[in-house]
Amino acid sequence: MTASVYSLTKAALEGAAFTFLTATSVEEQNTVLAFVPDHQKAEWQAIADDVEFRKTTSREAAIRRELERRQDLAEADRRWAEATAQSASFAVPGGGFILDAAATPPAVWGVGGDVLWAEGEALMLCGPSGVGKTTLAAQIVRGRLGLGSTVLGYPVQQGGGRVLYLACDRPAQASRAMQRLFSENDRTVLDERLRVWKGPPPHDFAKRPETLTEMCRAHGADTVIVDSLKDVALGLSGDEVGAGYNRARQMAIVSGVQVIEQHHQVKRGANGTTPNTLADVYGSTWITSGAGSVILLWGDAGDPVVSFRHLKQPMNEIGPFQVTHDHTAGTTSVHDQLDLVGLVRAAGGYGMTALTAAEALFEAKKPTSAQKEKARRKLDALCRTHELLRRDPEVKGAAATYYVNGHGPS
The missing domain is CATH 1.20.58 (Methane Monooxygenase Hydroxylase; Chain G, domain 1)
Structure with a gap:
């Protein structure tokens, strides 16, 4: 070697x-x-x-x-x-899950069957910039804090924990919107029960779905406002991102957190019309599929009067109607709610059908079958309260006619 x-x-x-x-x-x-x-x-x-x-x-x-x-x-x-x-x-046991559930979902915002936000289901406020989504959300926050009782005439249930507001999009603007609604007298409650997160969250909710729940737990929150979706999950048009965000939302809900989200529509609907359907909400279908209630505010930025449509409902459809934003006080009220009983009364002995009611309710020359069915349900509900009287047709295939109770044809 x-x-x-x-x-x-x-x-x-x-x-x-x-x-x-x-x-x-x-x-x-x-x-x-x-x-x-x-x-x-x-x-x-x-x-x-x-x-x-x-x-x-x-x-x-x-x-x-x-x-x-x-x-x-x-x-x-x-x-x-x-x-x-x-x-x-x-x-949980199947019997309790199926048989013990309430026929009408408990309302966080609403009463009886008129539920705008159901407990255990996400509420989405959508619409273009400047139509009052943050203004409306702030009023609901006020109700959850126990500082207010109703929004748009419907009661808001006070929460037991804190409210976490994720001001991810233009937090300074959210601050100004809330400043109109709260005063120095509210400081103690605001300091104790409201937490505001300024800017984007620490992780993308679609990529790390547990982040939303962890943030709520860290701040002791039983209510969270996500302002807005585009800032917490990037690429919402993709189904993978949409499903990932929905997982984050559902994890928070199952942990006992009530969720409000702010989002936006596409700029225009089919053929340049107003985007007023669920299909017009921007992004993956899983975004709206996982929400319990979807409300559309539509108008031009800064308009004091905008339209309100309940695109997806836990129970009864609320509206459509116009709402007025008082930009000085930071409050919103129903501006012009169609009075069906008044319309039927004005029709006199001719009465009103579901078709003519749908034309008035939805401002449509050719209402869809769904719109006509919604109008019929509203008319039938007024019959149950004895405000209207329904006369079924004698000829098969003809439409039922509605009259003001006591004023129909003999």
């Missing part, structure tokens, strides 16, 4: 030495080093030092990989433990 070492060229020496040193122990290397000629010992030692450095670096890398692997396992164990603990509260 000694003779072979003596005869090696410098290049061959380096190659052979590196291979040998990598595969041997320090003791074996020292034994061989004793037979290396003096004039090559320095080169041999340099190679040995390089090999040892590489071995050390390799060992450190392996240790780091092992630590990372163990950390991943620990995180997986933690998440599994959380999921197991949550399953005890998430999974």
Whole structure:
């Protein structure tokens, strides 16, 4: 072996030495080093030092990989433990789930069957910029804080925990909108029960759905206002992002948090018409599919009077009607709600059909079948309160006619 070492060229020496040193122990290397000629010992030692450095670096890398692997396992164990603990509260007996549920959902905002925001279902306020979404949301926040009782004439239930307002989009503007509604007399309640998060959240809700629930828990909130969706989940037009955000929303709801969201429509509907359907809400279908109630405010930015449409309802449809924003006081009121009883009274002995009611309700020359059915339900509801009287047709296929009770044809 000694003779072979003596005869090696410098290049061959380096190659052979590196291979040998990598595969041997320090003791074996020292034994061989004793037979290396003096004039090559320095080169041999340099190679040995390089090999040892590489071995050390390799060992450190392996240790780091092992630590990372163990950390991943620990995180997986933690998440599994959380999921197991949550399953005890998430999974309930089928009998109670089906048979004990209320026929009318408990209303966070609303009364009886007129529910604008149902408990355990997200409320979405959508519309273009400047039509009063934040103004309306602030009034609902006031109700949840126990500082107000009604919004648009419908009661808002006071919450038991804090309200977390995620002012992700133009927080200064949200501050100004709320300043009109609250005063110095409200400071103590606001400091104790309202938390405002300024700017985007720490993580994208679609990529890390648990973030919304974690933020609510950290601030002791049982109500959260997301202002607005485009700032908490990027790429809402994609179904993967839409489904990811819906998962975040549902996780928060299951944990006991009531959710309000602000969002926007496409700029124009089909053929340039007003975008007044669920299909006109911007983004993936999962965004509206996962919401319990969707309200559209429509008008030009800064208009004091805008239209209000209940595009998706937990129970009865509310409206449509016009609402007026008092920009000085920060309040909103119903401006012009169509009086069906008055319209039927004006029709006199001719009465009114569901078709003519739908034309008036939805300002449509050719109401859709759905609009006619909604008008019929409103007319029938007035019959149940004895304000109207329904006369079914004698001819098959003709429409029922409605009259003011006591004023119909004899």
